[in-house]
Amino acid sequence: MGMLEPRHAPHDRLAAYLSDDMERVNALIRERMASEHAPRIPEVTAHLVEAGGKRLRPMLTLAAARLCGYGGPYHIHLAATVEFIHTATLLHDDVVDESAQRRGRPTANLLWDNKSSVLVGDYLFSRSFQLMVETGSLRVLDILANASATIAEGEVLQLTAAQDLRTDESIYMQVIRGKTAALFSAATEVGGVIAGAPEEQVKALCAYGDALGIAFQIVDDLLDYGGASATIGKNVGDDFRERKLTMPVIKAVAAADAEERAFWTRTIEKGQQAEGDLEHAMALLQRHGALEATRSAALGWAETAKTALAHLPAGDLRDMLTDLADYVVARVA
Amino acid sequence: MGMLEPRHAPHDRLAAYLSDDMERVNALIRERMASEHAPRIPEVTAHLVEAGGKRLRPMLTLAAARLCGYGGPYHIHLAATVEFIHTATLLHDDVVDESAQRRGRPTANLLWDNKSSVLVGDYLFSRSFQLMVETGSLRVLDILANASATIAEGEVLQLTAAQDLRTDESIYMQVIRGKTAALFSAATEVGGVIAGAPEEQVKALCAYGDALGIAFQIVDDLLDYGGASATIGKNVGDDFRERKLTMPVIKAVAAADAEERAFWTRTIEKGQQAEGDLEHAMALLQRHGALEATRSAALGWAETAKTALAHLPAGDLRDMLTDLADYVVARVA
Numbered sequence: 001m002g003m004l005e006p007r008h009a010p011h012d013r014l015a016a017y018l019s020d021d022m023e024r025v026n027a028l029i030r031e032r033m034a035s036e037h038a039p040r041i042p043e044v045t046a047h048l049v050e051a052g053g054k055r056l057r058p059m060l061t062l063a064a065a066r067l068c069g070y071g072g073p074y075h076i077h078l079a080a081t082v083e084f085i086h087t088a089t090l091l092h093d094d095v096v097d098e099s100a101q102r103r104g105r106p107t108a109n110l111l112w113d114n115k116s117s118v119l120v121g122d123y124l125f126s127r128s129f130q131l132m133v134e135t136g137s138l139r140v141l142d143i144l145a146n147a148s149a150t151i152a153e154g155e156v157l158q159l160t161a162a163q164d165l166r167t168d169e170s171i172y173m174q175v176i177r178g179k180t181a182a183l184f185s186a187a188t189e190v191g192g193v194i195a196g197a198p199e200e201q202v203k204a205l206c207a208y209g210d211a212l213g214i215a216f217q218i219v220d221d222l223l224d225y226g227g228a229s230a231t232i233g234k235n236v237g238d239d240f241r242e243r244k245l246t247m248p249v250i251k252a253v254a255a256a257d258a259e260e261r262a263f264w265t266r267t268i269e270k271g272q273q274a275e276g277d278l279e280h281a282m283a284l285l286q287r288h289g290a291l292e293a294t295r296s297a298a299l300g301w302a303e304t305a306k307t308a309l310a311h312l313p314a315g316d317l318r319d320m321l322t323d324l325a326d327y328v329v330a331r332v333a
Numbered sequence: 334m335g336m337l338e339p340r341h342a343p344h345d346r347l348a349a350y351l352s353d354d355m356e357r358v359n360a361l362i363r364e365r366m367a368s369e370h371a372p373r374i375p376e377v378t379a380h381l382v383e384a385g386g387k388r389l390r391p392m393l394t395l396a397a398a399r400l401c402g403y404g405g406p407y408h409i410h411l412a413a414t415v416e417f418i419h420t421a422t423l424l425h426d427d428v429v430d431e432s433a434q435r436r437g438r439p440t441a442n443l444l445w446d447n448k449s450s451v452l453v454g455d456y457l458f459s460r461s462f463q464l465m466v467e468t469g470s471l472r473v474l475d476i477l478a479n480a481s482a483t484i485a486e487g488e489v490l491q492l493t494a495a496q497d498l499r500t501d502e503s504i505y506m507q508v509i510r511g512k513t514a515a516l517f518s519a520a521t522e523v524g525g526v527i528a529g530a531p532e533e534q535v536k537a538l539c540a541y542g543d544a545l546g547i548a549f550q551i552v553d554d555l556l557d558y559g560g561a562s563a564t565i566g567k568n569v570g571d572d573f574r575e576r577k578l579t580m581p582v583i584k585a586v587a588a589a590d591a592e593e594r595a596f597w598t599r600t601i602e603k604g605q606q607a608e609g610d611l612e613h614a615m616a617l618l619q620r621h622g623a624l625e626a627t628r629s630a631a632l633g634w635a636e637t638a639k640t641a642l643a644h645l646p647a648g649d650l651r652d653m654l655t656d657l658a659d660y661v662v663a664r665v666a
Contacts, residue, residue: 035486035489041486041489092451092452092455095428095447095448095451096448096451096452114428114447115428115429115492116489116492118425118428118429118451119425119429119485119488119489119492120489122425122458122481122484122485122488123482123485123486123488123489125455125458125481125485126478126481126482126484126485127482129462129477129478129481129482130475130478130479130482133471133474133475133478136471138466138469138471141466141474142463142466144462145459145462145463145466146463148455148458148459148462149456149459149460149462149463151455151459152452152455152456152458152459153368153374153456155452155455155456156368156374156449156452156453156456159448159449159452
């Protein structure tokens with residue numbers, strides 16, 4: 001388990017390397033999260049922002065800017081921007097996901113949370129917008145505007161593509177680009193742009209973030225079925241129960257015979273699930289090699305990410321980004 | 334009723350005057366509303382955007398730009414931006430308001446609508462963001478970023494300020510600036526900025542939009558109690574039933590004796606409303622002159638709006654904007 005030991009993880013090495021920058025990002029986040037007029041806002045955001053998730057996205061922005069030799073102040077603003085957009089997206093996802101989980105029987109409390117989630121999410125979007133305007137870079141604004149549109153389209157697409165067996169891998173790719181990769185690639189790209197990096201490097205950073213985000217999301221979707229070994233543990237099968245079509249099932253559906261197709265239609269499209277259905281679904285995924293093929297896809301995207309880095313300056317930071325790509329898929333490697 | 338006759342209304346004269354521009358705005362809205370990837374989006378937005386409300390906000394942007402002699406193409410983008418932000422806000426308000434109305438007993442259908450409302454609202458925000466970036470004006474982006482933050486703060490503030498008798502007129506002003514005036518003033522200000530108008534004119538446009546928006550919202554809140562004559566008709570009393578503290582009630586609470594205070598505490602704070610309470614509330618509003626004072630406040634803001642126009646070039650357009658300020662308060666004048 002050596003390479004997965006938390007203190008050796010590439011993520012933590014990056015965090016240590018960028019700790020001064022990261023402290024400034026955290027200070028800026030705390031400052032801009034506050035609202036003079038609406039004290040409820042920090043109440044709602046505090047547990048999300050302060051809890052200090054892995055801060056992977058802002059770290060990508062900082063790493064990209066530093067890798068391209070940036071010496072100015074605005075990578076801090078952009079890192080905070082990216083974290084605010086991410087947090088806003090999580091808040092709005094809550095509304096969408098919670099209502100699915102408790103379909104038809106939400107509580108008053110759930111509704112109050114919904115309101116706060118929608119409005120505080122909007123507030124964080126607007127704060128992120130102010131932060132990026134402060135950088136004075138129209139190109140950065142263009143990248144983040146396009147990323148926002150891709151994120152929003154991906155979310156709507158997921159709403160309609162879930163529970164529909166016609167959802168194929170190309171639709172799945174659009175969904176996960178919106179859900180994950182668009183913000184990853186914007187995070188790395190704006191780091192290069194603010195640093196005034198040559199076009200080739202900016203493109204490479206964009207490609208790296210895109211591939212890293214895709215690998216990250218495919219791994220997540222694979223682990224929801226217990227990884228390539230299909231082991232049933234806790235948190236396994238959530239996507240199946242929520243009838244979300246992800247890569248493993250899409251691959252199994254594509255290879256299904258008539259009887260199997262009827263199974264997927266009943267469980268995913270009609271949502272009529274019974275005891276033992278998850279086990280049967282996982283047996284089908286194994287039978288068609290869907291989990292193994294999904295694992296290969298994730299590893300392929302991690303390779304794509306590493307290849308893109310070839311265009312960037314060699315050194316510690318690039319090595320850490322290379323390791324990060326391996327790390328993202330290590331859970332299923 | 335002459336001056337309120339629809340075809341003579343200043344709004345319609347403005348619409349006729351700006352009809353070529355407005356056609357281009359509508360074409361741009363239709364084009365940018367569409368999504369290659371997520372066909373559900375136009376389904377949700379169509380009835381909102383196509384139904385063609387009064388388009389008051391985009392018209393303000395067009396009028397401001399033209400009044401300042403603008404001859405370029407970007408007032409069209411900004412007018413569409415403003416309409417998209419308005420529509421997105423309406424979609425998110427739906428989530429907040431619908432859940433309040435059917436407290437505790439939403440339907441699955443309501444929840445599906447909630448999801449679409451949240452995500453399609455986000456999509457329209459992101460599209461508006463792309464449109465404004467296309468103008469290439471950082472100052473325009475700054476104004477709209479600040480307006481977005483004010484809107485979001487106002488919405489959250491309203492969530493906490495409603496049903497709380499400590500809400501005073503200064504909090505109410507913050508709420509309605511967020512709810513209405515921030516977008517009105519951004520709409521007029523960006524029109525002047527894109528036209529490269531002198532600073533004095535830009536400030537005047539901003540002040541006009543702000544005062545017009547405040548007058549507009551106060552009138553709306555007054556009409557919810559039947560206007561200054563307190564006539565109970567259809568749609569009267571919604572704010573009372575939803576326990577929203579607006580200017581008339583805030584004024585009546587400020588003047589309340591102990592017994593009246595107990596009435597407001599029971600009906601607004603505790604939400605224990607019975608038959609006859611609305612009638613009693615309206616009697617209290619009359620007793621303290623709260624409706625008349627609210628009416629005066631609205632008329633005062635309309636005057637402020639007209640006064641601001643003094644700094645702008647005289648002519649047909651300015652006259653129409655003057656008339657528009659009168660028109661906004663004409664329903665209670």
